[in-house]
Amino acid sequence: FSGVAAAEKLTVAKLVEKKLYSLGRHTQLVNDNTCDFERAVEMAGVLVDAGLITLVAVHDPQDNLLKEARTHFSPEELVEIEVPVTTDFAALAEEIVAKLCSGGLFDAEELLGSGI
DSSP states (O other), X not given: OEEOTTSOHHHHHHHHHHHHHHTTOOEEEXXXXXXXXXXXXXXXXXXXXXXXXXXXXXXXXXXXXXXXXXXXXXXXXOOOOEEOOOSOHHHHHHHHHHHHHHTTSSOHHHHSSSOO
């Protein structure tokens, strides 16, 4: 999850994680507020290798750091989500999960419809 500095990326990431977890998906949230960006990418790689759906909320990634992060994951393992400024976090989280489903990452029937 990335976006403009004012966007509540961590809030949206937590809602998406909660939705996926409530549906029995094994998830883990990593954010670079508690560690630097490179460490967050390293941690995400270990968690993905362990089979977890890993959500990473980054404060303000620079393009060169994002480019480097992309080299650590296959296209199937990495979905970049740009979070806009919003006040309806739950609706945005639902939209993100719907997009993940439409991309074939999850079963849409299983994930959609139950509120966050």
